[in-house]
Amino acid sequence: MKLLPQPTAQEIEHLDKLKLVSKTHLPPLKQVSVEAKCTKYAKMGDPQKIHPVTDVEGRPTAPLVPNGSSKISERADPVQHNYAPFRRTIPPAVAKPPKKRSCCCKCICWTTSLLILLLVVIATAAGTLYLVFQPKVPEYSVDRLKISDLRLNLDMSLYAKFDVKITAYNPNDKIGIFYDKGSHLSVWYSNTKLCQGSLPKFYQGHRNRTMLNVTLTGQTQYGSTLMAALQEQQQTGRIPLDLKVDVPVSIKLGKLKLRKVRIFGRCMLVVDSLSANNKISIKASSCKFRLKL
DSSP states (O other): OOOOOOOOHHHHHHHHHHHHHHHHHSOGGGHHHHHHHHHHHHHHHOSSOOOOOOOSSSOOOOOSSOTTHHHHHHHHOGGGSOOOOOOOOOOOOOOOOOOOOOHHHHHHHHHHHHHHHHHHHHHHHHHHHHHHHOOOOOEEEEEEEEEEEEEEOTTSOEEEEEEEEEEEEOOOSSEEEEEOSOOEEEEEETTEEEEEEOOOOEEEOTTOEEEEEEEEEEEESSHHHHHHHHHHHHTTTOEEEEEEEEEEEEEEETTEEEEEEEEEEEEEEEESOOOTTSOOOEEEEEEEEEEEO
16 A cells, blocks of 8 residues: 655645635635645645645634524525425314204104004904903804795796795804894805895894794896706706805994994805795705904
């Protein structure tokens, strides 16, 4: 490694004078340029490099950058500032005031509540009555059928008169039945009504059995065709007839008489003959009844 030559005493003295002059007359900002010139001058006098000796006991030199220059540069150059990120203040959500219920809504709620309460009361009462009285549908049967008249008229209509004996039985222990006006009984053959009639008005007590004699009459158009069909069916010895029953009744619970209800029934009969004034045998009978409120 090649060692650099040491500066001479004259060079050192000359550099000290230059430093003193630069400290006394030159502003601090020019210090760097003076030292640069000294270095250039030394190079021109001697090709060897000169290392200046720092004056340890000398006064401290002024800073290259004046005081306050950093603040000025910071003001001039806003890029150097570390600003906090911009945050948008979100206003608090305003709670909507609760909507007031209108009078109409309140009326609907009260009406619905009252209806539900009324239905519950009615259902409870009906269930209690059912458990106490245990109602049963009356039973009916056709005991006898007699044809008093069955003939063709001059206008080719068919006239029929049937006498029917019906047994009505009330199986209830605590319920009485009032048979009101407006009952309807009819006899049909192959969807054609032959005759009709009604039951008498009467009261049937607890576990009572009543015999009813009912006369049914009727007149049907296209009698010749119907008569021919009946005579042809009579040769087989089995003539199907349909007895339909519609009876309005009122129920009596103890001393309380309830509203009217209707009893609907249907009896499928099979007889051996339709000859007038002759004994007719009922070969088969099937009856079904139901109660409609």
